[in-house]
Amino acid sequence: xxxxxxxxxxxxxxxxxxWPAFRSWTxxxxxxxxxxxxxxxxxxxxxxxxxxxLAYSAQQSDENPLYIFDKKFCEKVPQLxxxxxxxxxxxxxxxxxxxxxxxxxxxxxxxxxxxxxxxLFHIDPNCTHAxxxxxxxxxxxxMFPPGVTPPGVYPSESGADVRQxxxxxxxxxxxx
Numbered sequence: 001x002x003x004x005x006x007x008x009x010x011x012x013x014x015x016x017x018x019w020p021a022f023r024s025w026t027x028x029x030x031x032x033x034x035x036x037x038x039x040x041x042x043x044x045x046x047x048x049x050x051x052x053x054l055a056y057s058a059q060q061s062d063e064n065p066l067y068i069f070d071k072k073f074c075e076k077v078p079q080l081x082x083x084x085x086x087x088x089x090x091x092x093x094x095x096x097x098x099x100x101x102x103x104x105x106x107x108x109x110x111x112x113x114x115x116x117x118x119x120l121f122h123i124d125p126n127c128t129h130a131x132x133x134x135x136x137x138x139x140x141x142x143m144f145p146p147g148v149t150p151p152g153v154y155p156s157e158s159g160a161d162v163r164q165x166x167x168x169x170x171x172x173x174x175x176x
Contacts, residue, residue: 007145007146009141009143012087012089012131015087015133016084016133016134016135019083019084019085019133019135020082020083020084021080021083021084021135022135024083025080025083025135025136026136027054027136030050030112031050031051031054033077033079033080034049034050034051034076034077035049035050035051037076037077037078039073039076039077040076041053041068041070041073041076041110041112042068042069042070042071042072043066043067043068043069043070044066046066048068053066053068053112056114057113057114058114060114062116063116063167063169064116064117064167064168064169065113065114065115065116065117066113066117067111067112067113067114067117067118068110068111068112068113069109069110069111069119070109070110071106071108071109072106073108073109073110074108080110084133087131090131094107105125116168116169118139118140118168119168120162120164120168121142121150121153121162121164122162123155123159123160123162142176150171150175151175152164152165152166152171152174152175153171
């Protein structure tokens with residue numbers, strides 16, 4: 001009620017440090033777990049073995065590097081689902097859980113990327129209010145109040161689609 005009702009983002013400190021993922025999700029350990037399950041992960045329109053993706057990440061200098069954005073990571077590597085919990089502030093509030101399992105929309109993603117990777121401007125689908133956790137590294141969020149369009153970004157009339165004619169790095173250089 002203090003934040004969501006007003007539409008304000010909030011940072012909940014010291015959640016991630018309590019999860020097993022905080023200690024166990026090192027890149028070598030993630031690669032080992034994925035390899036033991038013969039798992040591949042989605043990055044762009046491609047599926048990668050994690051070791052090959054990490055090798056790409058270490059040597060790339062792309063303006064728009066690929067990053068893993070995989071909604072089936074827990075099905076592919078089940079022990080990953082056991083390494084974190086829904087923060088208590090959000091427990092018991094998942095209305096998607098009321099839907100039959102086979103019709104429930106995707107509700108969790110593994111996002112892993114090299115420097116300069118990231119998504120373009122967007123509004124999260126299904127009218128969701130996401131919680132995000134960073135296990136390793138850094139992530140920068142740029143949020144605008146409802147009804148405020150970032151410069152250089154052109155949403156469709158419904159807001160469902162967004163056109164950004166320049167790369168994310170160009171946007172940072174020109175507008176940020």
